[in-house]
Amino acid sequence: NRQILLASRPVGAPTPSNFNFTETVIPKPQQGEVLLRTVYLSLDPYMRGRMSDAESYAEPVAIGEAMVGGCVCRVEQSLNSDFEQGDWVVAFAGWQDYSLSDGSQLIKLSPEMANPSYALGILGMPGLTAYMGLLDIGQPKAGDTVVVAAATGAVGSLVGQIAKLTGCKVIGIAGGTDKCLYACETLGFDACIDHYQDDFAQQLAASCEQGIDVYFENVGGKVFDAVMPLLNPAARVPVCGLISQYNATHLPEGPDRLSALMALLLIKRIKMQGFIVFDDYGHRYGEFFSAMQQWLAQGRLIYKEDKVEGLANAVPAFIGLLQGENFGKLVVRVGPD
Numbered sequence: 001n002r003q004i005l006l007a008s009r010p011v012g013a014p015t016p017s018n019f020n021f022t023e024t025v026i027p028k029p030q031q032g033e034v035l036l037r038t039v040y041l042s043l044d045p046y047m048r049g050r051m052s053d054a055e056s057y058a059e060p061v062a063i064g065e066a067m068v069g070g071c072v073c074r075v076e077q078s079l080n081s082d083f084e085q086g087d088w089v090v091a092f093a094g095w096q097d098y099s100l101s102d103g104s105q106l107i108k109l110s111p112e113m114a115n116p117s118y119a120l121g122i123l124g125m126p127g128l129t130a131y132m133g134l135l136d137i138g139q140p141k142a143g144d145t146v147v148v149a150a151a152t153g154a155v156g157s158l159v160g161q162i163a164k165l166t167g168c169k170v171i172g173i174a175g176g177t178d179k180c181l182y183a184c185e186t187l188g189f190d191a192c193i194d195h196y197q198d199d200f201a202q203q204l205a206a207s208c209e210q211g212i213d214v215y216f217e218n219v220g221g222k223v224f225d226a227v228m229p230l231l232n233p234a235a236r237v238p239v240c241g242l243i244s245q246y247n248a249t250h251l252p253e254g255p256d257r258l259s260a261l262m263a264l265l266l267i268k269r270i271k272m273q274g275f276i277v278f279d280d281y282g283h284r285y286g287e288f289f290s291a292m293q294q295w296l297a298q299g300r301l302i303y304k305e306d307k308v309e310g311l312a313n314a315v316p317a318f319i320g321l322l323q324g325e326n327f328g329k330l331v332v333r334v335g336p337d
């Protein structure tokens, strides 16, 4: 049983030395348990938070423990009457080949599901995040201008496409020419601005002639600095993630702009709201799943995976995720179907 353990807590960006690759015996299920074999492992930005012991909404991974993560697994052996050998399930199985479960936290997938790994993206946690964050907090209306950061990623690509289906004008923000071209030509966004360009803030302002009604925040930092002056009265800002800050060791230099932000929220009656997807919206998974599955079946949504081969490559792929090296939803193929 190959495992990737947390070896030490990163200071700044994670490095390979923060992880430890080991091998142990395959665990044996007890009565009521199932033995799971991981086929796909999802790599997600929140894992950076779990490597740190700073206060957060979830417990950190302990040093020497396997890294946590959502997985699509096969049931290898079942001593639980609700599951049969060969079933596909979504499990919080972590960065390892094999794990045990009592079945209570497992989501069974249909054996007919064409792409089981989609349960880690468009039909899973990032999909639910995009759907609920945009529709419940962002409250987009036809004709609104919606801006989304990390626009070609797992969450952002779906936020922008759902906003288009709602009749909005959609401006993406992404890193590099290829990602921006993809957002416009393949995802159908009205424009996409490269945040690496020196005149990024001016380009964003020029694309948002009518201001911004909904800003879906995935990034923070200088991207939010450029968005802030463009927000319209009564704008909505779902605060989903702040990935540009996850490796930061201290607050950025420069003048304190907190009171400027507070004044803006007051004068323009802007609503900013954070959310933690499963805590706030886990109970609405069914509603999301049927809408998303229908759009997908109708060919109204495009979904791109960035698939990495082999558990050993999870470490460089995860380090790259925090630097924008992924293009699409990052998943690791850990073993054969």
Ligand code: NDP
Pocket (backbone or CB within 6 Å): 044, 045, 046, 125, 126, 129, 150, 151, 152, 153, 154, 155, 156, 173, 174, 175, 176, 179, 195, 218, 219, 223, 239, 240, 241, 242, 243, 244, 245, 275, 276, 277, 278, 321, 322, 323, 324, 325, 326, 327, 328, 329, 330
């Ligand atoms: P993505 O697939 O979008 O991958 C992360 C992307 O973030 C990178 O590809 C890169 O895109 C961008 N990025 C990384 N570093 C920086 C930086 N320094 N400045 C600007 N952009 C950067 O990831 P997800 O879709 O899985 O997650 C997107 C966001 O949503 C994250 O902040 C995540 O934490 C958050 N999230 C929150 C949830 C919640 O419950 N609140 C649930 C799920 C996700 P590019 O190259 O285009 O810059």
